[in-house]
Amino acid sequence: MASTHNGAEGGMPDPIHQFEIKRLLPLELFGLDASFTNSALYMIITVAVTFGFLMYATRGRSLVPSRIQSLAEIAYEFIAKMVRDSAGKAGMQFFPLVFTLFMFILIANMISMVPGSFTVMSHIGVTAALALLVFATVIISGLIKHGFGFLKLFVPSGVPIYVLPLVSLIEIVSFLSRPVSHSVRLFANMLAGHITLKVFGGFAVMLIGSGTYAALTPLPVFMAIAITALEFLVSFLQAYVFAMLTCMYLNDALHPSH
Amino acid sequence: MTNGSKGDAPENGAPDPREKEALERRLEGLGQRLDKIRSEEAAKAEAEEDARIHSRGMAYGLRMASELVGAVLVGGLIGFGLDTLLGTVPWFFLFFFVLGLIAGIRNVIRGFERLQAEIAAKTRGDIGTDIRNSDDDD
Numbered sequence: 033m034a035s036t037h038n039g040a041e042g043g044m045p046d047p048i049h050q051f052e053i054k055r056l057l058p059l060e061l062f063g064l065d066a067s068f069t070n071s072a073l074y075m076i077i078t079v080a081v082t083f084g085f086l087m088y089a090t091r092g093r094s095l096v097p098s099r100i101q102s103l104a105e106i107a108y109e110f111i112a113k114m115v116r117d118s119a120g121k122a123g124m125q126f127f128p129l130v131f132t133l134f135m136f137i138l139i140a141n142m143i144s145m146v147p148g149s150f151t152v153m154s155h156i157g158v159t160a161a162l163a164l165l166v167f168a169t170v171i172i173s174g175l176i177k178h179g180f181g182f183l184k185l186f187v188p189s190g191v192p193i194y195v196l197p198l199v200s201l202i203e204i205v206s207f208l209s210r211p212v213s214h215s216v217r218l219f220a221n222m223l224a225g226h227i228t229l230k231v232f233g234g235f236a237v238m239l240i241g242s243g244t245y246a247a248l249t250p251l252p253v254f255m256a257i258a259i260t261a262l263e264f265l266v267s268f269l270q271a272y273v274f275a276m277l278t279c280m281y282l283n284d285a286l287h288p289s290h
Numbered sequence: 291m292t293n294g295s296k297g298d299a300p301e302n303g304a305p306d307p308r309e310k311e312a313l314e315r316r317l318e319g320l321g322q323r324l325d326k327i328r329s330e331e332a333a334k335a336e337a338e339e340d341a342r343i344h345s346r347g348m349a350y351g352l353r354m355a356s357e358l359v360g361a362v363l364v365g366g367l368i369g370f371g372l373d374t375l376l377g378t379v380p381w382f383f384l385f386f387f388v389l390g391l392i393a394g395i396r397n398v399i400r401g402f403e404r405l406q407a408e409i410a411a412k413t414r415g416d417i418g419t420d421i422r423n424s425d426d427d428d
């Protein structure tokens with residue numbers, strides 16, 4: 033809302049500019065644009081940071097963990113508990129997937145909080161790819177484990193036969209809506225949060241150069257600080273929600289009848 | 291007068307009652323300190339638990355809105371796709387739009403039931419007692 037309002041004013045930094053994809057190494061494969069972009073660069077940084085952190089944290093493998101090792105252990109136990117709670121013991125076979133997704137999203141979001149960096153999760157293409165990966169995993173592993181029994185997911189028990197077709201249709205629509213809500217939530221939250229941050233930062237810059245109104249500058253600065261704290265919380269919560277929903281969907285693949 | 295074998299100072303019997311009193315006072319003080327630490331620890335644990343439940347509530351809130359919108363969106367898209375394929379604008383769209391709405395509301399209700407069950411399991415059936423601010427009294 034504020035972003036459209038400030039678009040009319042001159043001299044304000046464009047809050048959308050930060051999400052622009054830039055080609056760093058132009059490359060075309062089979063007629064497709066496969067350039068190495070700033071988004072790809074930040075994904076690689078994310079993976080490198082995650083990998084480096086976990087490797088460094090677990091290098092000692094001491095019984096009494098050092099601080100950084102206990103950080104890694106907390107992350108592990110947090111996700112392991114989440115998987116066990118929502119998908120049962122059998123869900124632990126999907127632990128690597130859930131942990132990877134959680135760490136990737138968390139670290140990408142945290143890196144995006146560094147001023148000037150690119151927000152990987154602000155593009156629906158990225159989050160949709162992650163959500164579709166989960167969606168495909170649920171369908172494929174569900175079909176492998178239960179065969180046609182997996183379709184019981186769409187046939188709730190205890191429903192009278194004459195409304196069953198309608199209820200099944202509703203269940204199918206609900207099932208198909210999962211990757212949409214799964215991806216839109218993450219992308220929209222990151223996008224909106226970073227736009228808000230930039231807008232308040234922009235207000236501060238505008239006010240400080242506006243003569244008498246410069247006295248009001250602390251207001252948007254305080255707002256920006258408060259929103260920065262909120263964004264850190266949202267960054268973590270979004271990674272948590274994404275991982276938790278992944279567990280819940282995987283639970284359906286393991287136990288289709290509910 | 292009473293024998294000193296029980297106390298810490300067995301060598302003479304005269305200061306025994308006073309010493310006993312002092313010991314008791316010390317014991318009482320120790321107990322009080324222990325109680326204080328215990329209640330502090332309990333309060334801290336409770337605050338942590340509250341914070342966890344609060345952040346879970348926030349995560350839940352973030353989830354539900356998109357759950358509803360996503361289902362309506364997908365329902366509308368399916369209907370619109372069928373309509374353009376079969377040339378029956380707007381009937382499939384209307385039908386699947388309503389289906390999407392129902393599915394979305396079902397998702398929200400189901401999510402709420404799950405959360406409720408989780409809280410009920412944690413509070414042994416007393417829904418509402420555990421969710422409070424850390425500054426509430428007990």
